[in-house]
Amino acid sequence: MNSLSKNLTLFRVFFSISAVALGGGLTMLPIMSKEFVEKRGWLSDNDMLDTVAVMQSLPGIISINMAVLIGYRVAGITGALFSALGVILPPFVAIILLAMFLTKLDDNETISHIFLGVRAAVAAMILLSAIKLAKQALKNRLAEAIAIFGFIAMVFFEMNAILLVVIGALVGLSAAYLPLLFKSSETEEPPAK
Template sequence: MKNPAKRNGRENRLWTLFQVFFKISAVSVGGGLTMLPLMDREFVEKRNWMSESDMVDVVAIVQSVPGIIAVNMAILIGQRTAGLAGALVASLGVVIPPVVVIVVIAALLFQLSGNATADHIFTGVRAAVSALILLSVIKMSKSILKGPIPIVIALVGFLLLVVFDVDAVGLIVASAFAGVLIAGIRRLRKKTLASCAEEEKGK
């Protein structure tokens, strides 16, 4: 190696990435964007490895690609701060705590139902979970349901799933096509409007 100090710094950086993601993952229950403020503190404020606008990019992108948000976030931040090795190390750090916990739970607890008392407790917890999800639907709808088209797509999707029990993967694919189709129609309309206006001018 030409520059041992640099190499050492890089290894340190990878180790730090692993540690930070491991730590955040172990303490943030539920995953997803709940990890964001912690990551912001670690990488932007404390270490200055990324700028605030880099972080905004990360948030925008992890929500626009498929996959689990926490994993996407680790890959992206790891890649931006330490390249491909960083992406691998960070995603490893983020998945190890939950994998260990779930393997232990699965090994100790083979049955998720069957015991009357446990079933009753779980029934109550399911009622609580449905309230929590409803709250996140309300929160998200403020930023997503702008205008009639998103409202129609969300409503149709909801009804197809709940009433007609359609395949969720098919619904995602269909909605992607709908998005492209609507954008295409808008573009065409804009073009024809523009050409109409030009004709008017010509007269």
């Protein structure tokens, strides 16, 4: 298979996944391993595991990150570009078409009631994914404390979300490196008994 047709296949597969994937991100994973591992044999199961591990530690849009990692693995930089374009295009076109017709969303009472219903359902969906994530991410007291602090700061004190992420990163770093610092100073001058 030459590289252009590989690139086009990447584009086509990511385009169709993005066009149907509700919620995006990790929901795309099973379809991708079917397409790239089982059907085409372009990647191994380990490649997929690597992709997931790296993708979750990068900022940005999960599905773009995933497309770039897989596209690059399959066909280098052009592969990454074609894959990313495949992910971006369907929602872009669909939403622009929708937005052209829906400029005002709150026009009448019925529509605002319908949206109230959807917002209540979205709140419940996000709660479920927050619980799932909490089970994975909150493995010690410190992690629990960061999450609770973040929640309270956001909801009651209108803390900036970016600031919260930065604070989390700093706490993570201090928890890992500060003990080392203290350890090395302890060996120099042992604490008085």
